[in-house]
Amino acid sequence: MKYFKLITISLLCLVLFFCTKKETVPNAEQLLGKAETQLNHLLQAAEKANDIPRTLNAKKEIHWINKGFDWTEGFFPGSCWYLYEHTGDEKWRKAAEKFQAPYESHKYNIDNHDLGFIFNCSYGNGYRITQNPAFKEVMVTAADSLITRFNPKVGCIQSWNVDKGWQSERGWKFPVIVDNMMNLELLFEVSKLTNNPKYANIAITHANTTLQNHFRPDHSSYHVVDYDPETGEVRSKETAQGYAHESSWARGQAWGLYGYTLCYRFTQNTEYLKLAENIASFYLQHENLPADLIPYWDFNAPNIPEEPRDVSAAAIVVSALIELDAFTSTSYRPVIDKILSSLASETYSAALGENKGFVLDHSVGSIPHGAEIDVPLNYADYYYLEALTRNKQQF
Numbered sequence: 001m002k003y004f005k006l007i008t009i010s011l012l013c014l015v016l017f018f019c020t021k022k023e024t025v026p027n028a029e030q031l032l033g034k035a036e037t038q039l040n041h042l043l044q045a046a047e048k049a050n051d052i053p054r055t056l057n058a059k060k061e062i063h064w065i066n067k068g069f070d071w072t073e074g075f076f077p078g079s080c081w082y083l084y085e086h087t088g089d090e091k092w093r094k095a096a097e098k099f100q101a102p103y104e105s106h107k108y109n110i111d112n113h114d115l116g117f118i119f120n121c122s123y124g125n126g127y128r129i130t131q132n133p134a135f136k137e138v139m140v141t142a143a144d145s146l147i148t149r150f151n152p153k154v155g156c157i158q159s160w161n162v163d164k165g166w167q168s169e170r171g172w173k174f175p176v177i178v179d180n181m182m183n184l185e186l187l188f189e190v191s192k193l194t195n196n197p198k199y200a201n202i203a204i205t206h207a208n209t210t211l212q213n214h215f216r217p218d219h220s221s222y223h224v225v226d227y228d229p230e231t232g233e234v235r236s237k238e239t240a241q242g243y244a245h246e247s248s249w250a251r252g253q254a255w256g257l258y259g260y261t262l263c264y265r266f267t268q269n270t271e272y273l274k275l276a277e278n279i280a281s282f283y284l285q286h287e288n289l290p291a292d293l294i295p296y297w298d299f300n301a302p303n304i305p306e307e308p309r310d311v312s313a314a315a316i317v318v319s320a321l322i323e324l325d326a327f328t329s330t331s332y333r334p335v336i337d338k339i340l341s342s343l344a345s346e347t348y349s350a351a352l353g354e355n356k357g358f359v360l361d362h363s364v365g366s367i368p369h370g371a372e373i374d375v376p377l378n379y380a381d382y383y384y385l386e387a388l389t390r391n392k393q394q395f
Helices: 002-019 028-049 075-087 090-108 115-130 133-149 178-194 197-213 250-267 270-285 311-327 333-344 378-394
Strands: 053-056 062-064 175-177 224-227 234-238 363-366 371-375
Touching (some): 028 062, 028 090, 028 333, 028 378, 053 378, 075 090, 075 115, 090 115, 090 133, 115 178, 175 178, 178 197, 178 250, 197 250, 197 270, 250 270, 311 333, 311 363, 311 378, 333 378
Antiparallel strands (some): 053 062, 175 224, 224 234, 363 371
């Protein structure tokens, strides 16, 4: 079965390469250069407001991160780190350090699972590039806070608290979302930095539990799995941001693909690699994936082809595929080139100076919540820059 799937995905790549219109794929250097020019506009606005941009509101004005705590607060500084890595321009290093500093105290937050997103994307990239020991200490403290949410009976890190907000209305006891796979990278990194296996062991246990319970036979993913914290039993499998409980939310598939690819990077566990390949097969072979490979927000949304696309999902997927391509015998290169070409096109990339400085447009936050629909998002830009950086490093 594994070899059949590999042959199928390889044939898909060949079909895309030979049977679609021949396109010139801009190289990573060019696309990073354009992104830098564009994000410079956003940086100027951020400097003036002394705040971190998240998206645009209905009036096409910059919506800054939510006050207090925002799961997206690490992405703009992370984008600045990627641009510093690309250009060597101290302007971007100073910007990254400036905009990550105000939320450093969130490293002590034990009420949210998104510390991996926040601190690995910002301080993690900063440490990787500069080796600043202060950044390492922030990462370690954040990891210590994150693992307080781990329940050994369940075998997972709890995603959302259920004592307030809309989450309290769902009847959940211990919800775990597929997005949480992305927070494991911080734990793996901190295990390496400290030579302490406890962080990686928790990450592996979480990945194994999620592998067992989050994925359907076709390798699509549920968004939310709720557990009984006392027994570890699965209580329900649902969605919060997808179309329906049994539908396939596009960004959820992207989180799963990226998450198990990174888990394989750190562990070399072939079960993780096999699942990543299978998630990629589900995604790329789906009958509702458009020809330009930019997905609708949910593969089962009822009004396709009139449904909004989600560029953020495509950016996450292409970044993951670039890494996965290096691990497998399957070549994802034609698919990678196609997605990057689509993202770089006028359809999804803003003209220079427009979009308030965001690079990509037409992403979706959460349609069920009526939030951030068909807008730019700072994490779409972040994963696009990451994909371009990875692509540049491969050639």
